[in-house]
Amino acid sequence: MSQTLSVSTLLAVPLAPLVGALAAGIWGTKFGGNALGRRMSHSLTIFGVFLSFVLSAMTLKSVALDGARFNETIYTWMVVGGLKMEIGFLVDGLTAMMMCVVTFVSLMVHIYTVGYMEEDEGYNRFFAYISLFTFSMLMLVMSNNMLQLFFGWEAVGLVSYLLIGFWFNKPTAIFANMKAFLVNRVGDFGFILGIGLLAAYAGTLNYTEAFAKAPVIAAMVLPGTSWMLITVICICLFIGAMGKSAQFPLHVWLPDSMEGPTPISALIHAATMVTAGIFMVARMSPLFELSDTALNFVLVIGAITALFMGFLGIIQNDIKRIVAYSTLSQLGYMTVALGASAYSVAVFHLMTHAFFKALLFLAAGSVIMGVHHNQDIRWMGGLRKYMPITWLTSLVGSLALIGTPLFSGFYSKDEIIMAVHASNLPAAGFAYFAVLAGVFVTAFYSFRLYFLVFHGAERFDQNPDAHHGHGHDSHAHHHKPHESPWVVTLPLVLLAIPSVVIGFMTIGPMLFGEFFRDAIFVNSEIHKAIEILREEYHGPLQLALHGLMAAPFWLALSGVALSYYMYMVNPALPAAIKRNVMPIFNLLENKYYLDWFNENVLARGARGLGIVLWKAGDQTLIDGGAVNGSWRTVGWISGVVRKIQTGYLYDYALTMVLGIFVLMTYFVWLK
Numbered sequence: 001m002s003q004t005l006s007v008s009t010l011l012a013v014p015l016a017p018l019v020g021a022l023a024a025g026i027w028g029t030k031f032g033g034n035a036l037g038r039r040m041s042h043s044l045t046i047f048g049v050f051l052s053f054v055l056s057a058m059t060l061k062s063v064a065l066d067g068a069r070f071n072e073t074i075y076t077w078m079v080v081g082g083l084k085m086e087i088g089f090l091v092d093g094l095t096a097m098m099m100c101v102v103t104f105v106s107l108m109v110h111i112y113t114v115g116y117m118e119e120d121e122g123y124n125r126f127f128a129y130i131s132l133f134t135f136s137m138l139m140l141v142m143s144n145n146m147l148q149l150f151f152g153w154e155a156v157g158l159v160s161y162l163l164i165g166f167w168f169n170k171p172t173a174i175f176a177n178m179k180a181f182l183v184n185r186v187g188d189f190g191f192i193l194g195i196g197l198l199a200a201y202a203g204t205l206n207y208t209e210a211f212a213k214a215p216v217i218a219a220m221v222l223p224g225t226s227w228m229l230i231t232v233i234c235i236c237l238f239i240g241a242m243g244k245s246a247q248f249p250l251h252v253w254l255p256d257s258m259e260g261p262t263p264i265s266a267l268i269h270a271a272t273m274v275t276a277g278i279f280m281v282a283r284m285s286p287l288f289e290l291s292d293t294a295l296n297f298v299l300v301i302g303a304i305t306a307l308f309m310g311f312l313g314i315i316q317n318d319i320k321r322i323v324a325y326s327t328l329s330q331l332g333y334m335t336v337a338l339g340a341s342a343y344s345v346a347v348f349h350l351m352t353h354a355f356f357k358a359l360l361f362l363a364a365g366s367v368i369m370g371v372h373h374n375q376d377i378r379w380m381g382g383l384r385k386y387m388p389i390t391w392l393t394s395l396v397g398s399l400a401l402i403g404t405p406l407f408s409g410f411y412s413k414d415e416i417i418m419a420v421h422a423s424n425l426p427a428a429g430f431a432y433f434a435v436l437a438g439v440f441v442t443a444f445y446s447f448r449l450y451f452l453v454f455h456g457a458e459r460f461d462q463n464p465d466a467h468h469g470h471g472h473d474s475h476a477h478h479h480k481p482h483e484s485p486w487v488v489t490l491p492l493v494l495l496a497i498p499s500v501v502i503g504f505m506t507i508g509p510m511l512f513g514e515f516f517r518d519a520i521f522v523n524s525e526i527h528k529a530i531e532i533l534r535e536e537y538h539g540p541l542q543l544a545l546h547g548l549m550a551a552p553f554w555l556a557l558s559g560v561a562l563s564y565y566m567y568m569v570n571p572a573l574p575a576a577i578k579r580n581v582m583p584i585f586n587l588l589e590n591k592y593y594l595d596w597f598n599e600n601v602l603a604r605g606a607r608g609l610g611i612v613l614w615k616a617g618d619q620t621l622i623d624g625g626a627v628n629g630s631w632r633t634v635g636w637i638s639g640v641v642r643k644i645q646t647g648y649l650y651d652y653a654l655t656m657v658l659g660i661f662v663l664m665t666y667f668v669w670l671k
Contacts, residue, residue: 005062005070010089013055013099014138017106017131020048025128034124041124045131046110052134053103056096063096064515071144071208083199090144090207094347094519097510098141098279101354102272106134108491109267112362115487116263116369126166130267133159137272141279146195146205149280153191153244156273157184163264164257173259180253187243187250194236198287201229211286211521218290234287234294238301241277245331248305252594254328255312258320262365265320266358269327275350278334282343286521292425295339295527299420299427302335303434308592310441314448315588318375319364322449326401327357329438333416336431341527342419343520348510349412352503356400356409359495363394366488367453370481371460377449382458386481391454393492398450400499402443402556405544408503413439414547415511415533422532439552443559451567504540512537 026032028041036044062068073088089095109130117123136159140152157180165177195205201217202210220229241247246254257269268274281288281298288294306329313325330353337346368375370387384391400409417439420432460481483489509515512534524531537543547553566573578585590596 005059005068005091007070007072007074009055009059010070010091010142011074013052013059013103014135014142016048016051016055017045017138018048018135020045021128021131021135024124024131028124028128036124038123042110042114042127045127046107046114048131049103049107049110049134052138053100053107056099056103059091060096060100063091063093064509069518073144077147082203083205085147085205086145087148088144088206089142091142092519093510093515093517094279094282095141097347097351097515099138101351102134102137102141105272105354105358105495106130106137106267108358108362108495109263112266112365112488112491113263115485116365117261120261122166126163126261126263129159129163129166130264133163133268133273137276140276144207146198146207146210150192150195153240153276153280154188156268156276157181157188157244160257160264160268160273163268164260166260166264170259172256176253176256176259180257183250183253184243187240189239190236191240191243194233194240197229197233197236207283214286214290228291228293230287231291231293234284234291235297237284237287238277238281238294238298241281241335242301243277244280245274245277245335246305246328247277247301247331247335248308249594251305251309251328252591252598255321255324255591258318258324262320262361262368265324266361266365269324269361272354274327274331275334275354278331278338278346278350281335281338282347282520285341285343288338289341289521289523289527292526295341296425296427297339298335299339299423299425299431302332302337302339303427303431304332305329306332306336306438307434307441310438310445312588312591313445314441315585316445317378319367319377319380319449319453320361320375322377322445323357323360323364326360326442326446329442330357330401333413333435333438336420336435337416339431340416340419340423340425340428340529341522342416342423342529342533343522344511344516344530345412345415345419345533347516347520348503348507349409349416351506351510352400352408352412352499355495355502356397356407356499359393359397359492359499360401362488362492362495363390363397366390366484366492367394369484369488372481374460377452379459379462380453381456381460382454383460383481384454387454387483389483389489389492393489393496394450394454396496396499398446401446402560403439403547403552404556405547405553406500406504408499408501410544410547411503411507411540414543414550414552415507417552418533418536419529422529424528436551436555440555440559443556444563447560447563448567451564456568456571504544507540507543508537 023036023044024041028034028036028038059068068091070089070091073084073086075087077085077087079085091099110127113126113130117126120126133156136152136155138152140149140156143149143152161177161181163177164180165173167173198210198217199205201220202213204210204213214230217233218228218230221227222229222232239250242250254269254274258265288298309325309328309332313322313329316322316325330349334346334349334353337343337349366387367380367383367390370383370390371380374380396407400407403410403413417432417435420428420435423431511530522530587593
């Protein structure tokens with residue numbers, strides 16, 4: 001028997017972090033006279049997010065165990081020509097899962113920040129930002145209409161801009177946050193076009209009402225073209241997801257966003273914001289199921305991102321950027337699952353990835369603190385004995401990332417690979433190759449990082465750039481590394497636990513049970529991937545045992561073994577390979593020259609077009625023709641007319657007589 005959830009409880013989930021953000025952002029900063037100290041600011045924001053997490057967990061329990069659901073309007077903002085603009089909540093299995101992921105990861109990041117940002121002047125401002133981000137993300141995932149979805153979508157983008165450029169005196173951070181903002185505007189332009197088309201032809205912004213009209217829209221053609229309307233809508237919506245979830249070629253902002261503090265890398269660019277696009281496409285599954293063209297497009301973009309962004313992680317030396325390229329690759333895996341109509345598998349990987357990727361980012365931050373804010377893995381090594389908790393939790397995160405059987409990442413990645421293999425779409429062959437090859441690549445660069453940081457010779461006292469410093473703490477040290485304080489290591493331990501067990505515990509109900517029954521729609525008669533997976537599933541333990549004999553496991557093992565040989569046994573080999581494949585290395589080093597193309601072709605082209613429009617359009621046509629031309633014409637006419645205005649009565653009388661004579665002559669001629 002379905003139950004209805006409490007409105008007040010659901011309202012408290014997003015509002016609790018908002019209250020904390022406002023308190024810390026106003027009274028904890030110069031704007032409010034610094035009335036709240038550091039302890040009070042972080043206490044209020046942590047309590048707000050903790051309350052939100054507890055209420056989200058209670059909601060998840062009601063949804064999963066009691067069948068509770070909620071889909072109501074909370075507030076009507078305005079009605080324009082029958083189009084209702086509302087604030088409302090839709091809570092089902094998909095929403096409840098996202099609420100718990102967002103609030104739990106955010107809570108861990110809040111606690112972690114107490115230790116990581118301890119020495120930073122913007123301490124209270126940072127807590128206000130991350131709490132505001134949590135509010136924005138919750139409004140996005142809880143929405144029951146596209147207006148509120150778009151509000152949350154833009155709000156997380158705005159807060160991301162503020163957080164990436166948190167150190168606003170650092171030129172690279174300012175460049176990075178502007179880049180993120182502009183690239184996301186490209187995606188958001190497509191997103192709002194998709195929403196506009198859906199609103200125009202469905203006559204509503206409400207999810208349920210729009211989905212009910214989807215079959216009618218599927219029979220329509222975009223006016224003036226031969227394109228199917230549903231395909232155009234889905235591709236426009238997915239372009240929005242490409243920007244937010246950093247899919248090729250709109251991925252270029254995410255690696256540069258590592259210029260922000262490490263906690264936001266975990267919160268925004270690993271676990272929550274970048275998965276908003278994946279969540280949105282899963283929520284829009286009733287639309288995407290009606291367009292195989294759109295699904296093929298999604299499949300190809302995801303496959304390119306999964307494989308080619310993984311290649312870039314191989315040659316990176318900045319510890320955060322390696323994890324960032326790993327995020328890009330894993331987002332590609334999720335997108336591939338969406339394209340294969342395995343939406344539940346995509347959001348399952350979203351959930352497992354949130355835990356182990358947040359763990360890896362926070363562990364990277366702990367390493368950065370331990371080696372006195374050096375981020376170059378070439379100048380680390382042997383940290384295992386100095387930072388045992390960070391080492392062990394990093395190992396757990398890395399094993400989950402590469403899909404080790406029984407770890408959470410195994411269950412979601414393995415199901416994605418099998419779903420693509422089972423898909424009957426034309427693009428599935430390329431996608432299957434990409435995700436399979438990506439397993440080897442992921443294992444190689446993940447354990448390259450792991451071995452260079454935690455094993456081998458100690459190199460942290462050999463860093464030639466140590467005097468420059470990194471991050472918010474620019475003092476240089478050559479002291480021994482040290483383990484981080486408990487406020488940093490506690491979130492690592494708490495994130496490591498679900499990174500191990502959450503996949504084993506939840507794969508059954510999430511993928512093959514009733515958890516997403518009314519949240520995700522799949523036309524199983526046409527897209528059979530998820531049905532084939534259901535037939536082959538015989539429990540999580542059997543799946544793990546089967547995984548030990550499957551190709552992905554051996555590919556991952558090969559990647560780990562090769563990285564061990566190249567960086568532990570024969571460290572001269574990478575340099576030798578680099579010398580022999582320098583063109584390929586340069587291609588990867590320059591990130592496929594996409595940044596160069598954007599800056600030298602698109603940006604300069606846009607500036608050139610702007611200059612042409614300014615010179616020819618603004619100066620010549622508007623200013624020269626319309627504005628200046630109009631007064632010059634009036635002046636010339638006035639000058640001519642002025643000469644016949646003599647002021648003498650006999651001149652005017654003569655003119656009148658001549659006029660009468662001309663008129664009489666004209667009428668006589670007509671007769």
